[in-house]
Amino acid sequence: MTETFVAKTDSLKDGERMIVAVGDREIGVFRHRGKFYAYSNTCLHSGGPACEGLIIAKVFEQILPDKTSAGLFFSDDDTHFVCPWHGYEYNIETGACAGDPKQKLRSFPLVVKDAGIYVVT
Amino acid sequence: MDLISDRGNRVAVEELNTSRLLKNARKQADKLRLDDMLVVDVDSHHYEFEHLDEVLPFFENEVFKQLVLAGRSKGRGSLLPSQTSFQDMGGRITRYPMRSSEKTDKGGKHRDIQLGSRWMDALSVDYACLFPTQMLHVGLTTMPEVENNLCWAYNRWLTEKILPGSDGRFYSMLCLPFSDPDESLRQVEKFGDRKGVGGFCITAIRTLPVHHNSYMKVYRAIEERGLSLSFHSGTNSGEPIFKSLNRFATVHALGFPWYAMLHMSNWVTNGIGERFPKMPVIWIEAGLAWIPFLMQRLDHEYMLRTSEYPGLKKLPSDYMRDMFYSSQPMEVTDMIQLESTFRMINAETQLMYASDYPHWDFDVPGKIYDLPFLSEKARHSILGGNAARMFKLAPRNEKQRANLQRFGNLAA
Ligand code: FES
Numbered sequence: 199m200t201e202t203f204v205a206k207t208d209s210l211k212d213g214e215r216m217i218v219a220v221g222d223r224e225i226g227v228f229r230h231r232g233k234f235y236a237y238s239n240t241c242l243h244s245g246g247p248a249c250e251g252l253i254i255a256k257v258f259e260q261i262l263p264d265k266t267s268a269g270l271f272f273s274d275d276d277t278h279f280v281c282p283w284h285g286y287e288y289n290i291e292t293g294a295c296a297g298d299p300k301q302k303l304r305s306f307p308l309v310v311k312d313a314g315i316y317v318v319t
Numbered sequence: 320m321d322l323i324s325d326r327g328n329r330v331a332v333e334e335l336n337t338s339r340l341l342k343n344a345r346k347q348a349d350k351l352r353l354d355d356m357l358v359v360d361v362d363s364h365h366y367e368f369e370h371l372d373e374v375l376p377f378f379e380n381e382v383f384k385q386l387v388l389a390g391r392s393k394g395r396g397s398l399l400p401s402q403t404s405f406q407d408m409g410g411r412i413t414r415y416p417m418r419s420s421e422k423t424d425k426g427g428k429h430r431d432i433q434l435g436s437r438w439m440d441a442l443s444v445d446y447a448c449l450f451p452t453q454m455l456h457v458g459l460t461t462m463p464e465v466e467n468n469l470c471w472a473y474n475r476w477l478t479e480k481i482l483p484g485s486d487g488r489f490y491s492m493l494c495l496p497f498s499d500p501d502e503s504l505r506q507v508e509k510f511g512d513r514k515g516v517g518g519f520c521i522t523a524i525r526t527l528p529v530h531h532n533s534y535m536k537v538y539r540a541i542e543e544r545g546l547s548l549s550f551h552s553g554t555n556s557g558e559p560i561f562k563s564l565n566r567f568a569t570v571h572a573l574g575f576p577w578y579a580m581l582h583m584s585n586w587v588t589n590g591i592g593e594r595f596p597k598m599p600v601i602w603i604e605a606g607l608a609w610i611p612f613l614m615q616r617l618d619h620e621y622m623l624r625t626s627e628y629p630g631l632k633k634l635p636s637d638y639m640r641d642m643f644y645s646s647q648p649m650e651v652t653d654m655i656q657l658e659s660t661f662r663m664i665n666a667e668t669q670l671m672y673a674s675d676y677p678h679w680d681f682d683v684p685g686k687i688y689d690l691p692f693l694s695e696k697a698r699h700s701i702l703g704g705n706a707a708r709m710f711k712l713a714p715r716n717e718k719q720r721a722n723l724q725r726f727g728n729l730a731a
Contacts, residue, residue, distance in 0.1 A: 214331070244683050245343045250332075252411050255325040272325040282340065282413040284680055 201309060201316040210315065215249060215279070220319050225306055226250070227317060230277060230290045236306040236317050237293045246283030248303060253279045256296065320420055322410050335417035337434055341441035347685045353443035355718035356699055358684050359706035360439070360447040362551070362603050362645045362673035365431040366418070367451040367473060373480065377472035383464055398469065400459045403556040405567040412679045428484045435489060438676050442684055445703065445719070446712050448517060449477070449489045455553045458525030463498045470496040474510050482515035490710060492520040492549045500533040507540040517710045518547030523578040524555045530589035538591070542598035547709060549601040552578045576609035583639065587617060590630020592638040599709055601643040604675060607660050608650045614639050614663060640665050643709070645673035646701065647682040658692045667697040671706045696726045704728030
């Protein structure tokens with residue numbers, strides 16, 4: 199188990215992400231609503247840089263009790279990051295692929311200590 | 320720079336650099352040793368309307384040039400009918416909103432060549448057939464003079480200013496002003512022998528009858544020159560049958576195969592393949608899933624209603640197997656079905672890799688390379704050998720030469 203320094207805790211602000219190289223692998227580290235998450239930067243689709251694109255709320259459609267649609271909305275709860283190559287979306291808290299949640303990006307544990315963030319591989 | 324996210328939130332990103340964006344593709348290419356095999360991309364794009372100021376001087380007709388110039392400078396007129404299109408998925412495909420931020424060497428080669436070299440080197444593409452983007456919709460104009468002038472001007476600009484700067488790595492199949500058969504013929508005669516011209520392209524977003532007698536002289540001129548003909552498909556949110564589609568995804572899913580099926584059906588049913596047996600025909604950017612469907616559908620009709628197919632000497636699907644297909648966007652969610660499609664189209668000799676870069680649903684070469692059911696020969700031929708034979712493309716290093724020779728694809 200190796201701990202690799204990512205950043206000073208206060209240099210990664212909420213809503214931001216960083217990409218760190220660990221050996222020949224790249225890992226995306228996100229700070230989202232006060233917590234840190236780390237995922238492989240290799241997309242499950244075609245190997246694109248999954249963590250380097252837009253961070254955006256999940257889109258959902260509100261279906262009313264009478265089964266009519268009230269339209270499309272951004273979720274207040276779920277946030278995605280989007281692979282910039284073709285648009286695969288991943289849940290920022292789980293790494294699950296929005297189109298097929300059974301598929302998940304590899305995640306990595308993080309340790310916060312001495313005002314720094316470290317990724318464990 | 321910042322990208323705009325949900326509810327106006329901003330997400331900071333670095334400026335676009337194509338080589339950096341595609342660094343993982345380069346890693347894949349190194350791992351697969353793609354530089355050792357000739358890789359030809361039969362469908363790539365650039366954004367020609369971003370250089371309209373360079374294209375406009377080649378308009379032949381001063382009146383139409385003035386219409387476009389004046390409207391453009393005031394932000395008024397529009398050269399082609401506009402489309403509802405969200406290719407960039409609300410900014411999720413970052414290379415769209417960030418495109419203008421990418422830096423190129425101002426004193427160097429044309430910007431499109433510099434950008435092209437970046438993505439080609441990342442994907443290990445040796446040669447690419449360059450198509451326009453906005454002009455794929457040229458068939459939707461109601462003004463044939465605009466189509467004639469635009470194709471003429473673009474074809475001159477491309478062959479005189481762009482292709483010569485690419486060290487032979489870009490070639491093209493030039494857009495025909497297909498609404499006007501006489502003008503199409505004139506442009507085949509004018510441009511057909513130019514360097515870097517591998518053939519001509521019917522931009523398929525249109526509903527004209529490709530089997531009409533007036534086009535035979537155009538096909539004859541293409542065949543006589545030993546060139547190829549392609550149908551490049553696309554989307555059209557204004558197509559009457561698609562007007563109920565409420566998402567760009569469905570317009571996109573149906574549009575590409577729809578126009579391919581329309582033109583393929585007319586082409587095959589009217590025996591055009593019998594009339595021009597030496598002219599290779601390539602079906603571009605419609606994916607592959609539609610082909611087995613149409614083969615079965617046309618064969619079924621043919622067997623029951625043979626009298627409506629007097630020009631055919633074999634099954635419609637046999638004519639479809641004589642033709643060529645570009646691979647992108649390759650539908651891969653059912654591997655057994657895909658393998659069956661490869662068998663049905665004789666993919667080893669008839670399929671050609673295409674990236675469609677920089678468009679949103681591009682395919683990397685690894686998508687072909689990694690298919691579990693391909694023989695070594697099929698892998699090499701689809702990724703480049705078939706196109707090398709068709710367009711007479713030479714290997715760029717000794718390993719490529721050996722591989723082309725090994726699989727019977729060395730043609731230049
Ligand atoms: S590689 Fe990530 S969406 Fe295609």
